Amino acid sequence: MKLTINKNSAKWMQLPRDVLVGHGVLEEIGDVCRDLKMKGNALIVTGSTTKNIAGKRVSNLLESAGCSAETVLTCKATTEDVEKVVEKALEVKANFLLGVGSGRSIDLAKLASTRLELPFISVPTAASHDGIASSRASIVDNGRSTSAEAQAPIAVIADTEIISAAPFRFLAAGCGDIISNYTAVLDWELASRLRNEYFGAYAAALSRMAARVIIECADSIKPEHETSARLVVKALVSNGVAMSIAGSSRPASGSEHMFSHALDKIAPKPALHGEQCGVGTIMMMYLHGGNWQEIREALKKIGAPVTAEELGIEDKYIIEALLHAHSIRPERYTILGSGLNPSAAEKVARITKVIN
Numbered sequence: 001m002k003l004t005i006n007k008n009s010a011k012w013m014q015l016p017r018d019v020l021v022g023h024g025v026l027e028e029i030g031d032v033c034r035d036l037k038m039k040g041n042a043l044i045v046t047g048s049t050t051k052n053i054a055g056k057r058v059s060n061l062l063e064s065a066g067c068s069a070e071t072v073l074t075c076k077a078t079t080e081d082v083e084k085v086v087e088k089a090l091e092v093k094a095n096f097l098l099g100v101g102s103g104r105s106i107d108l109a110k111l112a113s114t115r116l117e118l119p120f121i122s123v124p125t126a127a128s129h130d131g132i133a134s135s136r137a138s139i140v141d142n143g144r145s146t147s148a149e150a151q152a153p154i155a156v157i158a159d160t161e162i163i164s165a166a167p168f169r170f171l172a173a174g175c176g177d178i179i180s181n182y183t184a185v186l187d188w189e190l191a192s193r194l195r196n197e198y199f200g201a202y203a204a205a206l207s208r209m210a211a212r213v214i215i216e217c218a219d220s221i222k223p224e225h226e227t228s229a230r231l232v233v234k235a236l237v238s239n240g241v242a243m244s245i246a247g248s249s250r251p252a253s254g255s256e257h258m259f260s261h262a263l264d265k266i267a268p269k270p271a272l273h274g275e276q277c278g279v280g281t282i283m284m285m286y287l288h289g290g291n292w293q294e295i296r297e298a299l300k301k302i303g304a305p306v307t308a309e310e311l312g313i314e315d316k317y318i319i320e321a322l323l324h325a326h327s328i329r330p331e332r333y334t335i336l337g338s339g340l341n342p343s344a345a346e347k348v349a350r351i352t353k354v355i356n
């Protein structure tokens with residue numbers, strides 16, 4: 001008899017069942033629970049800011065729908081934090097979990113619910129990252145950035161009224177996370193050619209398409225336009241689907257993500273994940289010999305950072321992150337190969353105008 005389910009299998013693509021994107025969809029959370037036969041005790045995983053933006057409302061709405069709701073506040077996305085959420089879920093005898101807020105809260109709810117074999121609902125309050133619907137969780141384990149296998153959310157409730165009211169910086173960061181698909185796929189192709197790594201043509205095409213849509217619509221992505229939020233959220237959900245189809249974060253994470261993870265470790269005050277990935281994409285596209293100017297122009301039009309100064313990070317940390325990036329995920333082969341030397345790192349950052 002088979003006792004464990006191997007969802008790690010390349011044949012197993014797990015996708016969300018209900019995806020709601022639109023104005024005021026948060027109000028439908030009770031209906032989503034009824035649709036998915038989810039009842040009993042809910043554990044809301046949220047942050048100190050996002051609790052006030054959506055966490056409390058989710059709690060009230062769930063209670064009106066006949067569930068009981070407890071809340072656990074998040075701080076970082078580390079293995080220890082996952083453990084804290086697991087413990088809280090056991091304490092309150094949770095029947096399901098919700099990640100309400102930032103990428104961190106969603107990743108913690110995702111991984112804790114996976115460990116507990118309970119369903120979870122993703123309720124983003126900003127369109128700043130593509131973990132909204134993915135079956136991966138980016139967790140820091142013993143100081144190392146890891147991409148953990150996890151379940152996909154059973155439902156995604158992306159209320160564009162809330163998302164478009166968030167500071168525009170978040171939406172611009174989400175665009176950076178999507179545009180980074182270009183270099184992620186180039187790295188994946190390289191790994192397939194040089195390391196005979198599995199390459200999924202369909203996931204790669206889906207991933208490229210999302211990046212193309214954002215670049216082509218760069219002129220029309222504007223603050224407080226709910227249509228902009230809707231477009232970006234759909235591309236972020238599509239990225240999650242690409243990762244599930246690939247069975248890894250390969251279609252959406254390559255050398256530019258390794259640069260961002262390195263900055264998270266090195267910079268005293270890192271910028272948003274998607275902002276750093278966008279700047280990383282400009283530099284990695286240069287290393288690939290591609291059209292880095294197109295990436296830079298699109299990010300500029302959107303209003304995302306394209307320089308160290310705009311990231312609020314000193315030049316020296318950009319260089320250090322470039323030198324360190326290849327060692328972040330040594331198993332993930334990218335254009336960075338076995339690493340840049342200091343003069344090459346400085347050259348790429350200067351030529352692409354990230355530093356001056």
Ligand SMILES: NC(=O)C1=CN([C@@H]2O[C@H](COP(=O)(O)OP(=O)(O)OC[C@H]3O[C@@H](n4cnc5c(N)ncnc54)[C@H](OP(=O)(O)O)[C@@H]3O)[C@@H](O)[C@H]2O)C=CC1
Nearest residue numbers: 047048049050102103104126128129131134136137138166
């Ligand atoms: N699993 C996956 O596939 C992926 C995971 N990620 C991960 O997600 C994280 C990045 O997520 P991201 O959300 O960009 O950043 P963070 O998780 O670092 O959150 C940034 C901050 O934004 C705040 N915030 C969220 N929504 C709003 C809002 N509407 N108004 C004001 N403030 C708000 C949060 O508040 P609060 O303090 O309340 O949380 C938090 O302080 C990284 O850890 C990254 O590695 C990224 C891509 C894919």
Ligand SMILES: O=C(CO)COP(=O)(O)O
Nearest residue numbers: 130138147249252253257
């Ligand atoms: O951020 C991600 C995709 O955008 C997740 O990828 P990693 O954690 O594997 O870098």
Ligand SMILES: [Zn+2]
Nearest residue numbers: 130177257277
């Ligand atoms: Zn990302």
